[in-house]
Amino acid sequence: MSERERVRELVRGARRIVVFSGAGMSAESGVPTFRDAQTGLWAKFRPEELATEPAFRANPSMVWDWYVSRREAVARVAPNAGHLAIADFQRRHPGRLTVATQNVDGLHQRAGSPGVLALHGNLADDKWLDVPCERCDLAVEAGRPPRCAHCGNLLRPAVVWFGEALPARVLAEAESAARACDLMLVVGTSGAVYPAAGLARMARGQVVVVNPQASDLDDAADVVLRDTAARSLPYLLED
Numbered sequence: 269m270s271e272r273e274r275v276r277e278l279v280r281g282a283r284r285i286v287v288f289s290g291a292g293m294s295a296e297s298g299v300p301t302f303r304d305a306q307t308g309l310w311a312k313f314r315p316e317e318l319a320t321e322p323a324f325r326a327n328p329s330m331v332w333d334w335y336v337s338r339r340e341a342v343a344r345v346a347p348n349a350g351h352l353a354i355a356d357f358q359r360r361h362p363g364r365l366t367v368a369t370q371n372v373d374g375l376h377q378r379a380g381s382p383g384v385l386a387l388h389g390n391l392a393d394d395k396w397l398d399v400p401c402e403r404c405d406l407a408v409e410a411g412r413p414p415r416c417a418h419c420g421n422l423l424r425p426a427v428v429w430f431g432e433a434l435p436a437r438v439l440a441e442a443e444s445a446a447r448a449c450d451l452m453l454v455v456g457t458s459g460a461v462y463p464a465a466g467l468a469r470m471a472r473g474q475v476v477v478v479n480p481q482a483s484d485l486d487d488a489a490d491v492v493l494r495d496t497a498a499r500s501l502p503y504l505l506e507d
Contacts, residue, residue, distance in 0.1 A: 275476050275491055276504050282451035282474075285365040286442075287354055288467050290457020292479060293497040294371045298345040319429045324397070328422055332413040335425045339391055347379035350455065350497030355380035357505040366449075368442040370457060370464050372427045385442045387434050387464045389427035397422040434463060446471045453478060453504070455497045459485030478504075 269277075279285065291299075317323055324331045347355075358365050358381055367376050368385040374392050376384045394414075396404055401419045409417040413424065428434055442464075446452060450473035457479070459465045468475055468485045477489040478500055486492050493500055 271491055271493055272495075272500065272503060275493060276506070278451050278474055278476065278491075279453075279504055280507075282449070283364065284445075284449045284451075284473075286445050286449040286452045286467070286471065287365060287367050287455060288442075288446075288452060288457065288464075289367065289369045289371060289376070289455045289497070290459075290461075291371060292456025292458075292481070293348075293350055293369075294373050294375055295456070296350065296496055296498045297348045297375055299342055299371075299373050299375070319427075320431060321397075321429055324422075324424055324429075328424075329412045332424075335391070335427075336412075342373045342375075342391060345373075345375075347375045348498040350501040351375050351379035351381070353501040353505045358382060360507065366442075366445040368445065368464075368467060370461060385438050385445070387428075387438055387442060389425075389435065391425060391427055393426035394423040395426040397424045439463065442467055443470060449473050451476065453501075454483075454485055454489070455479070455501070457483065457485070459483040 318331050318334050354367060366385065367381050368387060369376055370388055372386065372388050372391040374390055398421050400421060401416065403418040404416040404421050407417040409415050413422050415422050446467045447470055449471055452468060452471040452473065452475045454468050454475060455478045457465065459468065465485065468488050474490045475488055476491045476493065477483060477486055478493045478495060478497060480494055480496050
């Protein structure tokens, strides 16, 4: 039995599965990785100079425009065969597979996956920079970025910036799913960004790494498949 066949048998036998995905999965759809997004007008900046609350407070228009360019780049791509295979499995087997992702691009959601645990937030969404006043949501004034016409509070991208904690509820749900799963598929992540990467090390069941490159989580895996999500997941998740 090949390693791919072995993993497919693990999928078939698992009652609770977690797919933990990272940037490599989105890269197959053409989404630039975080650092590869530094092109054109943004090539002179390091991501750390833009993806922080102090940077946003110092120059909100510049940081907002960078995120607008990232949103436009994501809008031009589509979920790949790996995203679609996961969503299709979830439709066939409701409640059996949970997606936890480090990606902020929303491709899992666009593919049709329900209840995605977006550990680093969602690029398409906004939230208030400061605690909103009672009129913030009723008096949004257009701008770069939009602001509350009453108190001046700014909208910001609803992503996790450097120095910020992961959303507590989402992280807790992901950790609970990891501890309860029979099988975790770790797909397209380097395993270098914590605390998200720690999910693979707390998984109760078998851990399978799917990545064409070596990752920091290979040592936690029961099986390592040197393959991509788009090539492997349609086969692994096939009934």
